[in-house]
Amino acid sequence: MSTPTPENTFYVTTPIYYVNDKPHLGHVYTTMVADVVARYHRLRGDDTFFLTGVDEHAAKVSDKAAEHGLSPQAWADQNAAAFRGTFGKLEMTNDDFVRTSSDRHKRKVTEYVSALLKSGDVYEGEYVGWYDAGQEEYVPENKAKETDYKSPVNGKPLVKKAEKNYFFRLSAYVDDLLAFYEHRDQAGKGYVQPEARKNEIVNRIKEAKDVPISRTGSGGWGIPVPGDEEQTIYVWIDALFNYLTYVDDDDRRHYWESGATHFIAKDILWFHAAIWPALQMALAKCEGYEWVWGEGVQQSQLVYSHSYWVSDSGEKMSKTLGNFLDPAAIDNYVDEFGLDALRYFLATRGPLGTTDSAFSPDLFVEVYNNDLANTFGNSASRVSNMIGRYFDGSCPASSSGETREFPGVINAYQTSMQAISLWAAVIGHAMEAVGSVDSYIEQTQPFKLAKDPANLPEVGTILYNCAEALRIASVLLWPFIPDKCEAFWSRIGFGHYAEQLKGNGRGDLEAWVKWGQLKPGTPIEKGEALFPRYQVEKK
Ligand code: MSP
Numbered sequence: 001m002s003t004p005t006p007e008n009t010f011y012v013t014t015p016i017y018y019v020n021d022k023p024h025l026g027h028v029y030t031t032m033v034a035d036v037v038a039r040y041h042r043l044r045g046d047d048t049f050f051l052t053g054v055d056e057h058a059a060k061v062s063d064k065a066a067e068h069g070l071s072p073q074a075w076a077d078q079n080a081a082a083f084r085g086t087f088g089k090l091e092m093t094n095d096d097f098v099r100t101s102s103d104r105h106k107r108k109v110t111e112y113v114s115a116l117l118k119s120g121d122v123y124e125g126e127y128v129g130w131y132d133a134g135q136e137e138y139v140p141e142n143k144a145k146e147t148d149y150k151s152p153v154n155g156k157p158l159v160k161k162a163e164k165n166y167f168f169r170l171s172a173y174v175d176d177l178l179a180f181y182e183h184r185d186q187a188g189k190g191y192v193q194p195e196a197r198k199n200e201i202v203n204r205i206k207e208a209k210d211v212p213i214s215r216t217g218s219g220g221w222g223i224p225v226p227g228d229e230e231q232t233i234y235v236w237i238d239a240l241f242n243y244l245t246y247v248d249d250d251d252r253r254h255y256w257e258s259g260a261t262h263f264i265a266k267d268i269l270w271f272h273a274a275i276w277p278a279l280q281m282a283l284a285k286c287e288g289y290e291w292v293w294g295e296g297v298q299q300s301q302l303v304y305s306h307s308y309w310v311s312d313s314g315e316k317m318s319k320t321l322g323n324f325l326d327p328a329a330i331d332n333y334v335d336e337f338g339l340d341a342l343r344y345f346l347a348t349r350g351p352l353g354t355t356d357s358a359f360s361p362d363l364f365v366e367v368y369n370n371d372l373a374n375t376f377g378n379s380a381s382r383v384s385n386m387i388g389r390y391f392d393g394s395c396p397a398s399s400s401g402e403t404r405e406f407p408g409v410i411n412a413y414q415t416s417m418q419a420i421s422l423w424a425a426v427i428g429h430a431m432e433a434v435g436s437v438d439s440y441i442e443q444t445q446p447f448k449l450a451k452d453p454a455n456l457p458e459v460g461t462i463l464y465n466c467a468e469a470l471r472i473a474s475v476l477l478w479p480f481i482p483d484k485c486e487a488f489w490s491r492i493g494f495g496h497y498a499e500q501l502k503g504n505g506r507g508d509l510e511a512w513v514k515w516g517q518l519k520p521g522t523p524i525e526k527g528e529a530l531f532p533r534y535q536v537e538k539k
Helices: 025-044 059-067 072-089 103-119 141-146 170-186 195-206 235-240 253-257 266-284 295-300 327-337 339-349 361-391 407-418 422-444 453-477 482-491 495-504
Strands: 009-018 047-055 096-099 122-132 137-139 159-168 214-216 228-233 260-265 302-306
Touching (some): 009 253, 025 047, 025 072, 025 302, 025 327, 025 339, 047 072, 047 235, 047 253, 059 072, 072 096, 103 122, 103 266, 159 228, 170 195, 170 266, 195 266, 228 235, 260 266, 266 302, 327 361, 339 482, 361 453, 407 422, 407 453, 422 453, 453 482
Parallel strands (some): 009 047, 260 302
Antiparallel strands (some): 122 137, 122 159
């Protein structure tokens, strides 16, 4: 095995989702994007680790549990199973599944916070704020001002209250954070992606104050502050550490050291863009944790912050608004169009950039027909039908022996995938290889040539070229539409690709996209249409 380096090791994560309720399309989306990227890296042969999971110690989880008359743990168990079930059904290839109530996570977080208490970056202080006695919670200064320092719920005056709290010394890391951002910008690989999101964060970092990281009155739901059983570690600090707790052992630490790619949405950017790297810097100053902020991390870790799926009326899909696609609605799409169609739609039409995307059922059908049925699906059927008709289903040989590599397409695809431009990788590049098959068929007209048996060698060359180009395109498309690509591979004698990739195995993209691997004489199965056209009912 080769030595791990940031170049051939890849660690990708998603947010860990609150288990106050079941998953919805927003959660599925981020995990799907991470899955496409993880599959791409495995396809390249990279040693890849993909982590997703759930965040359990939130007050809203214990509140919801109480509403249902269950213990927080029982409620969390139920919803964690729902998340795991949904991700499993959607064939996400995560290598582990975080639960923050797991012993592993709790033990490690306790160790990290103990180290930070010892170094002084976590310290005991006093939190002073506006307290709403009826709600038993603090109201932030700006909210309190809006309601004239009265409870937004019962209108009674808020009281100024002070309580003991533990703080993280974020203010001590302002200069280091700014230097880190600067360093990454100079190296041309910004820590926060897309770039447009960076400025607001940098301005906020300049003003950063120490942050409270504990709370009281959680009823024992949470990880206790080491040495102070009265207080629990604030859920966000507990949660951010998941990226580390699940890879902090001898077998997995090299993933961390290669620099994680964290996928999140814009709602939680501040925590990831400021608090998270500062926590790493602080921990790395503690004995035995120097590796936490090593070279690979400083050069390669990044936070990719996408936008929102919104409903047709432009509102963010969320549990509270109840306007989301829930697991049942997601299942309906999978039943009707197939899992790959959903994957493809989310990955190519989702809010990966800085604008929100509306989930429109009409657009879904249009994309399905135009991008999948009419292109890859249609070309695969045409080519295998012609091989069936003119060559008795046996792959013809190329009589010219010409080589038709696609170096431009492949390099551009790789560059786009590395830059997480999923739309460009597929539509701009992988589908270009498919499109070239269609235009080549139109130009060469094999179905006309085949009317004269003397032309069969030429028809054979054309069809060989078509099938080989489709095989190469299918390798590039695999991270997006794995099931259909694997079905196609098994029809053309390349079932071993799927075997090799099974169980999160590694492929060999560079070798697999080399021209001329399809073996003449191989039986080519026609099979059913990969993406049958979807007939839209006329209104
Ligand atoms: N538990 C925290 C995250 C801790 S990470 C250390 C949390 N959980 S959450 O359940 O609210 O999930 C938020 C994430 O879900 C977003 O950052 C995003 O990845 C995903 N999405 C939730 N709704 C979404 C949309 N409407 N659109 C796109 N993504 C959305 O925050």
